[in-house]
Amino acid sequence: MERLILAFVCFITALVGIITNGVVGVQILSKSKLEKCEKTSDSGNLNCSTKIVVNLAVPSGSNGGEASIVAEIVEVEENSTNKMQTLRIPPVVTVNKSAAYALYELTYIRDVPYKPLEYYVKTRRCDPGAGANVVKICERLRDEDGHIIEQTQPICCPCGPRRRIPSSCGNVFDKLVKGKANTAHCLRFPGDWFHVFGIGQRTLGFSVQIEVKTGSKVSQEVILGPENRTVASKDNFLRVNLIGDFVGYTNIPSFEDFYLVIPRQGGPGQPQNLGRNFSMWMLLERVRFTLDGLECNKIGVSYEAFNSQPTFCSSPFWSCLHNQLWNFREADQNRINRNQLPLYGLEGRFERTNEHPNAGSHSFSIGVTEVLNTNLLIELRADDIEFVYQRSPGKILSVTIPTFEALTQFGVAKVTTQNIGEVEASYSLTFDCSRGVALLEEQFFIMKPKESTTRSFKLHPTTDKAAKYFCAAILKDSEFNEVDRAECQFSTTATVLDNGSQITPFQPPKTSANGFFESIRSIWKNLWEGLVDFITGKSCRYFLL
Structure with a gap:
């Protein structure tokens, strides 16, 4: 145990002096010897071990980009003689930090057209209920069931130089033969x-990977981030806690x-x-x-x-x-x-x-375009201070996630946990989902003996399609060790796209030339209807301003 303690004294010095990939200002905020004692509900005795606690401020790279730090432990100072000794196989500690980003919550509101267009058609018989042979592109539209949508009817304007579309009214002969000149106007939504x-609240995201390597063997490797702030290696040799970040976020x-x-x-x-x-x-x-x-x-x-x-x-x-x-x-x-x-x-x-x-x-x-200093607490060795913490087993009782509509609203996962031990203790709870769910931060809380508590996580899917997601609720004790895990799944229904009072995207109809006999028939029909309208004054009786 003594040789291990001495080696880690040099570990602190190594981290201070080695800087790579443009990272500057790596600082050790505090270090101390700590006698760490564990109290459990199984025994009244204290289980003590000597470790080291190093509080590091690890900055990100330039403009919030990726960064890495490599430290090699080459010498140790022996406690009894104060002499420096060289290690035969120097351990290497690598800290890799990913680029930082700000992730925003999104809530679907509705759909809107990219470029609404106003169409107009010059016609001699403009009527809101006229067919395509009269108002052409401005003919009333129909819904998916074939019913006419009245609000899509054309608006008729008379001829004249000061109208919405200036046009000639023609002479008396034109009115008699062809009918009164008008323009039919309509709104349509073609294209995109x-x-x-x-846009709701933002969540800061990044990951930090810490690796301890001896020779060709990787002895320790842990990964943590805002969604998983407490990590311990499998053999409990290395424990890391992400405390927070030292920055004002002025550029976010x-x-x-x-x-x-x-x-x-x-x-x-x-x-x-x-x-x-x-x-x-x-x-x-x-x-x-x-x-x-x-x-x-x-x-x-x-x-x-x-x-x-x-x-x-x-x-x-x-x-x-x-x-x-x-x-x-x-x-x-x-x-x-x-x-x-x-x-x-x-x-x-x-x-x-x-x-x-x-x-x-x-x-x-x-x-994130500013340097983000992350505060990491790495536990390795300590003495001088007697520190007692309480650890108690816990259990996940239930996980409930009602089905909800993707994007339009967020889902809520409710996780109920219980302290099944005999002492009050602290816990942390993570909720990790498969691809397609936004970042969820780890939560910390305290439970008394036999106490149950329910924690909530907001779920924000990243697609508007109906989908099934697989998640895991992970409960950790005060030593960052996993004490229980519950697998679950939930489903979302497809987002119902809301076009407001508009209808399905409009596509302009294709125009085609009429045949010879159809053209003759149309001319006679227009002539007769124009004559009737001229005598009765029916055309443009409505919608004239």
């Missing part, structure tokens, strides 16, 4: 659609006043991987959106807002359809062409977008 997500933004918009995958004419195209992702202020669709010139505008403009026919063409997603993207493209940073898009504004582990097309993280 985007998911809109609310908060997006609570913004919505994140992501291209919808799998739509008509869209590639399946469009959601991974980060050049299309945008962050926009919430005030630019209308979630009920009833406001003009905002993202998410609906048929109701477009059709309800008080001076529709005298307003400019495309009124009510400004400040849409495509406008902001084009503004960004113009800035990029001038070698300027975009104002709304993610690309070029943040580092390492969605490069965190288990990243999906519906998760959002950005790289």
